[in-house]
Amino acid sequence: MKQHPTQLLLCLFFLATAFTAGAVDRPNILWITSEDNSISWVGCYGSKNANTPNIDQLAREGFRYTHCFDNAAVCAPTRSTWITGYYAISIGTQPMRSRYAIPHDRIPYYPDQLKKAGYFVGNGGKTDYNIGNRPDKDTWVGGGSYEQRAPGQPFFTIKNFGDSHESRAFPKNTPIKTDPAKMTLHAYHPDLPEVRQTYARYADAVGNMDRKVGEVIAKLKADGLYDDTIIIYCSDHGGVIARSKRFVYSSGTHCPLIVRIPEKWNEWWPAEKPGMTVDRIVSFVDMPKTWLSLAGAEVPKGYQGRIFLGPDTEPAPNYHLSFRERADEACDNVRALRDERFLYIKNYMPWAPNGQQLRYMYNMTATRAWHKHHQEGKTDAITGRFFRPRVSEEFYDTVNDFDNVHNLIGTRQHEKKVTELKSALRKRQLELFDSGLLPEAMRVRRAEENNVTIYDMVRDPKLYPLEQYLDIANLALARDSKNLSTFVEALSSSDEGMRYWGICGLFLLELKSKPALATIKAALKDEAGEVIMMAAWLMDKLGDRTAADAALESLKGHKRSDQRLYECLLRWMGRKVFVPGAPKQRQRNNRRKAGPVTGLIKEWQIIGPFKDKKHGRVEDFGPAFAKDAKWQPITKGFEPNRIDIQANIGEHDDCSAFVRTTIISPSNQNLSIRLGADDIVSGLLNGEIVKDNRIDLRKGENALILKVIDHKKGWRFTCALTKGGKAAEGLSFNATGD
Numbered sequence: 001m002k003q004h005p006t007q008l009l010l011c012l013f014f015l016a017t018a019f020t021a022g023a024v025d026r027p028n029i030l031w032i033t034s035e036d037n038s039i040s041w042v043g044c045y046g047s048k049n050a051n052t053p054n055i056d057q058l059a060r061e062g063f064r065y066t067h068c069f070d071n072a073a074v075c076a077p078t079r080s081t082w083i084t085g086y087y088a089i090s091i092g093t094q095p096m097r098s099r100y101a102i103p104h105d106r107i108p109y110y111p112d113q114l115k116k117a118g119y120f121v122g123n124g125g126k127t128d129y130n131i132g133n134r135p136d137k138d139t140w141v142g143g144g145s146y147e148q149r150a151p152g153q154p155f156f157t158i159k160n161f162g163d164s165h166e167s168r169a170f171p172k173n174t175p176i177k178t179d180p181a182k183m184t185l186h187a188y189h190p191d192l193p194e195v196r197q198t199y200a201r202y203a204d205a206v207g208n209m210d211r212k213v214g215e216v217i218a219k220l221k222a223d224g225l226y227d228d229t230i231i232i233y234c235s236d237h238g239g240v241i242a243r244s245k246r247f248v249y250s251s252g253t254h255c256p257l258i259v260r261i262p263e264k265w266n267e268w269w270p271a272e273k274p275g276m277t278v279d280r281i282v283s284f285v286d287m288p289k290t291w292l293s294l295a296g297a298e299v300p301k302g303y304q305g306r307i308f309l310g311p312d313t314e315p316a317p318n319y320h321l322s323f324r325e326r327a328d329e330a331c332d333n334v335r336a337l338r339d340e341r342f343l344y345i346k347n348y349m350p351w352a353p354n355g356q357q358l359r360y361m362y363n364m365t366a367t368r369a370w371h372k373h374h375q376e377g378k379t380d381a382i383t384g385r386f387f388r389p390r391v392s393e394e395f396y397d398t399v400n401d402f403d404n405v406h407n408l409i410g411t412r413q414h415e416k417k418v419t420e421l422k423s424a425l426r427k428r429q430l431e432l433f434d435s436g437l438l439p440e441a442m443r444v445r446r447a448e449e450n451n452v453t454i455y456d457m458v459r460d461p462k463l464y465p466l467e468q469y470l471d472i473a474n475l476a477l478a479r480d481s482k483n484l485s486t487f488v489e490a491l492s493s494s495d496e497g498m499r500y501w502g503i504c505g506l507f508l509l510e511l512k513s514k515p516a517l518a519t520i521k522a523a524l525k526d527e528a529g530e531v532i533m534m535a536a537w538l539m540d541k542l543g544d545r546t547a548a549d550a551a552l553e554s555l556k557g558h559k560r561s562d563q564r565l566y567e568c569l570l571r572w573m574g575r576k577v578f579v580p581g582a583p584k585q586r587q588r589n590n591r592r593k594a595g596p597v598t599g600l601i602k603e604w605q606i607i608g609p610f611k612d613k614k615h616g617r618v619e620d621f622g623p624a625f626a627k628d629a630k631w632q633p634i635t636k637g638f639e640p641n642r643i644d645i646q647a648n649i650g651e652h653d654d655c656s657a658f659v660r661t662t663i664i665s666p667s668n669q670n671l672s673i674r675l676g677a678d679d680i681v682s683g684l685l686n687g688e689i690v691k692d693n694r695i696d697l698r699k700g701e702n703a704l705i706l707k708v709i710d711h712k713k714g715w716r717f718t719c720a721l722t723k724g725g726k727a728a729e730g731l732s733f734n735a736t737g738d
Helices: 005-025 053-061 075-084 110-116 193-222 263-268 284-295 365-375 412-432 440-449 466-478 481-490 496-523 529-541 545-554 563-573 584-592 618-625
Strands: 028-034 063-069 120-123 155-161 229-235 254-260 277-283 320-324 334-338 342-347 393-397 605-610 655-665 669-677 680-685 694-697 700-710 716-723
Touching: 028 193, 028 284, 053 193, 053 229, 053 254, 063 320, 075 110, 075 284, 110 120, 110 284, 155 193, 193 229, 193 365, 277 284, 277 320, 320 412, 334 412, 342 412, 393 412, 412 466, 440 496, 440 529, 440 563, 466 481, 466 496, 481 496, 496 529, 529 545, 529 563, 605 618, 618 655, 618 680, 618 700, 669 680, 669 700, 680 716, 700 716
Parallel strands: 028 155, 028 229, 063 277, 120 155
Antiparallel strands: 063 254, 229 254, 320 334, 334 342, 342 393, 605 655, 655 700, 669 694, 669 716, 680 700
8 A cells, every 4th residue: 555655754753752752751870879988978877977968968859778788898899790780709700900701792781781772871980890801891982971872862871989989088288178076986996196087088088079979960950851860879889997998897888879769750669758768688789680670671681689679679688798809919708698787707718817918908097007006006805806817707786886896706695697697698609609719819720721711610510619618618717626637638639629728727726737737748739829828827837937938938939829819928927027008119129029920921012102092992003003103112110910001101191002012822822811900901912802811822923912091090911821820831922023
């Protein structure tokens, strides 16, 4: 049938109208995040220190969640959980600044799903996803402004504010506006002038952050979008004075969460009316799944959280899981499970004090003053605990003890609840394939040697027998000498993970381990450096310093070990000086004395800086191929784990540089490549983008170019080639290309 032109125009009009109406019916979503502030720094949560009128107003117009918790207590592992919808411990991305690869074909980022649903997705701020083989920002529109969207297109945008970041509490020349005398201190902090001043300076920073939150909301109103937009506010974890950020106590994980839902979607309100509170437990892992549900986008089957808001709301969880592993150079391993009131903590490395050396944390005046106060013997049982070795388990009533200073483990009154939380924690670890039961370097070696990601490795019981690891770890942490024979037997296992926990069990028995002395001495020659470390420390405790020293010496440059763990061990033993707040140059010198990272390439030429910061495509490497490019050899800034660009071309911010080398391979071969940077690094091998942690070298020359990008975090990079967890053999390098 022939259609009249007028009818055709009418059809097109109604289709366009339907599209526009559909876009309006779907909410815009604005997610405002601030860095490092727990509920202790937000007025509507009862803070006596912070002034946050704009956030408080949002709470009056929205819904304030009273039990929202971060999973990781520090930025990069938290954001890894946010972007993937998976607990970082389930995919192996929990160590800070690690960027281990995941199977991106099976784990889509939630913005990918939003784009498929027709949303504009923008993020002009922080990414820091801590995940390899995919550039952080390739899923977002640069700049992050919803003004870049198509007409009628719904948007999902993130506005992140670093004004409340930990660094804002570092000493500065600017005056402090808030009165230090009016600060209310956490019970675990000593009342020192430096501590009060740091609190007050941070209160100023939180005020600046709140002002910017207000500006974003005001712009939304001015643009006529306020009544079409769901506004979400939360912090990225707790903080910020030492023992909060990076730690699984309440002040490190209990975060503000406020959601404002316009009247037109009032059927999604989680309580009767705005201004009310919501008491259900919300974990950060719930957020990506919930945002997709609100947008009507497809939720990937593997996402591990629960939808806590909107038409598809799922039942509230009974518990929240948190974890802590390596934070910068400080190695640790902690799991925590809590309900609305009680918090259970399991310390898998109880020999490591919470207050161990972590340079960034010790940049804060309060931390250094607190440490000095402790060194002078002036702290008490509560304020000094931060610097002492820990017990294996902790248990707190967070309602009566928000600061978690009264450990109730072992009290008869709470035996039933402790048993409940311990059992639930183990069940959750098994469900999530908790990757943290092997030391970091050990699990990386195992994944590389089997040519799989950590994600896949921990899901293969032949490669990662998690139940066995949990069982022997529990025995080790019990510190019961009746388990001595079990630990001795474990040290004869072919599995270096079992041997590690076997020696840890003997170590925690201390003098009661003497009947196993022959086994301990044999462990000094173990193939795994992590086993040797603990055996050496135990021999030292048993009085044989000569044997301990010889074993420690053998670990220098050991091919199956963990250099960062080794450095920590030396400090825990008192063999290496703890230098809080050391100048940067001294820190770098210390790193140079350490053994080199496996397979690190040191032959490079460099060119830069350039203002262009695009990456991930071949065309982004254009300046590296310019005929007039003036390449210079890298001759300075070599560190054990990376190379410092700034040492070669000077200090520059918000820019990029290119480095190149020629890899000469004796044969065609497949290798693992480890690319890392303080901010972003992208690789080009033989004209093709390096997309994952595997590369194919052809026989002869292979041209490798890296684009290293700085966003004011630092300008160092790592490029290492390994095979089976060891430095690739037979390769040579020619940086000049001659």
